[in-house]
Amino acid sequence: MSMFGQVFVKDNKYKLKGDFHHMTPNTPIRNADDDYKLLGITNPRDMTYMHSYGGEAIFFESLSKRKLLATRCDDAGCDSHGTIYIPFRIYCPDCLSKNTVIDLTDIAKKTATIHTFMECQRSGAFNIMDKPIKFINIEFDGVATILMSYLSVGEPKFNMKVVPIFKTSEPTFTILDLSWVAEGTTEDQLPEGFSF
Numbered sequence: 001m002s003m004f005g006q007v008f009v010k011d012n013k014y015k016l017k018g019d020f021h022h023m024t025p026n027t028p029i030r031n032a033d034d035d036y037k038l039l040g041i042t043n044p045r046d047m048t049y050m051h052s053y054g055g056e057a058i059f060f061e062s063l064s065k066r067k068l069l070a071t072r073c074d075d076a077g078c079d080s081h082g083t084i085y086i087p088f089r090i091y092c093p094d095c096l097s098k099n100t101v102i103d104l105t106d107i108a109k110k111t112a113t114i115h116t117f118m119e120c121q122r123s124g125a126f127n128i129m130d131k132p133i134k135f136i137n138i139e140f141d142g143v144a145t146i147l148m149s150y151l152s153v154g155e156p157k158f159n160m161k162v163v164p165i166f167k168t169s170e171p172t173f174t175i176l177d178l179s180w181v182a183e184g185t186t187e188d189q190l191p192e193g194f195s196f
């Protein structure tokens with residue numbers, strides 16, 4: 001019985017469970033312009049990649065709990081002392097000391113606006129987002145950086161106020177668990193599995 005490969009860590013080691021290799025038959029590649037003569041074969045390969053989040057793990061875990069985390073340099077000797085970063089930076093890019101993790105959820109709910117945006121009618125392989133994808137770059141009061149994300153409800157406009165939503169039902173623990181909607185959107189308009 002085949003199952004997806006699953007991974008957990010015990011005693012500081014990766015422990016693997018399930019099937020990481022699937023036997024899929026190869027098929028011939030033939031030339032339709034020359035009497036279907038054999039040119040080669042396909043070699044199907046299935047891969048389970050173990051992506052470690054390291055110091056960013058708490059950011060993804062927190063999304064499932066309706067919390068948006070950022071980081072701040074608290075090194076008094078650093079020129080960037082007090083600077084707040086989101087996307088979540090584990091280390092200060094200026095002094096390289098470990099940043100303090102802060103909760104940005106309230107600031108995001110009150111002050112997030114669209115800096116700029118783009119709409120994509122097509123997407124690449126393995127993309128599961130609904131099209132058109134409305135990518136937005138978001139500004140927050142007191143934050144030095146701009147966050148790239150996507151708008152789920154509303155039409156993006158410059159300086160438009162947006163509020164965060166979180167995939168709390170069956171979270172994927174990826175950045176897709178965070179999305180945004182136009183201010184004034186009601187709970188019943190949110191995509192499935194998301195809440196404020």
Ligand SMILES: [Zn+2]
Pocket residue numbers: 073074075078079080081092093094095096097
């Ligand atoms: Zn610093």
